Amino acid sequence: MDAFYGEIRIFGFSFPPQNWAQCNGQMLQINQFQVLFTILGAQFGGNGQTTFQLPNLMGSAVCNQGTGPGLTPRTFSKSFGATAVTLVQSQMPVHQHQFNAMFVANSTQATNIPTSTSYLGRTYKQFDYTSTDTYDTTMSVQMVGVVGGSAPHEDRQPYLVMNFCICTYGEYPVKA
Structure with missing residues (x-):
């Protein structure tokens, strides 16, 4: 299978193929994966002297880097978003309940x-x-109170769990 060092693919089976590793945030030794380190560096974690970390895509959606219309900038290798959100009153539409x-x-x-x-x-x-x-x-407006306890709710899009893996041995990518 031809692949580039650092290339990420999605597989329909649960294990990493030979020369691939799962994108689960695992820490690797630089001296064992020197070429891969020259591409990734420590941008996903690690101390950059003896260790570096693979991207962790567990429970995450992927997004391209850059800025789209009406969106804030997305910086390469940085995570954003939250798995749970607590709504505040200013985020809710104005409404009333007459009683x-x-x-x-x-x-x-x-x-x-x-x-x-x-x-x-x-x-x-x-x-x-x-x-x-x-x-x-x-009824008096004092008869109505706040409910919900300000607890966060889960905020995730529907997803299908797949096996994201990164190539640890392949062709060296050359910038175009």
């Missing part, structure tokens, strides 16, 4: 059992739901 209730004077219209045709209502020491849909009371 109306009524005081029921006629207890024959009231019940303690909600149905799909009942409305929330309350008389003093009486029932909680009514069949009358005429609202005469708007």
Whole structure:
């Protein structure tokens, strides 16, 4: 298989072929992979004196370097993005939830059992739901509170797990 040192390919099997290594961020000794180090350097990690690190593509999508229309610059060998995101109020669209209730004077219209045709209502020491849909009371805005606990949610595109490998022995790439 003809390949360049440092070339990355996707394989449909779970092991690296001969002269390839998985792109799992493993640390390599420079003295064992000198030619590959001349191409990669320590841009993915390692101390650059005795060790260098392979790219880690586990759980990551790949992206070309550069800047596209409306995008921030993407620098070669740098990671970006997050696996989880916590939304803040400024990122949510403005919206409201109106909630109306009524005081029921006629207890024959009231019940303690909600149905799909009942409305929330309350008389003093009486029932909680009514069949009358005429609202005469708007609840206070203090009745609504923040929910969610500011916990992050997972934020990943759908993906299929494949085997990304980098060539550790092949032809030396010459710049065009």
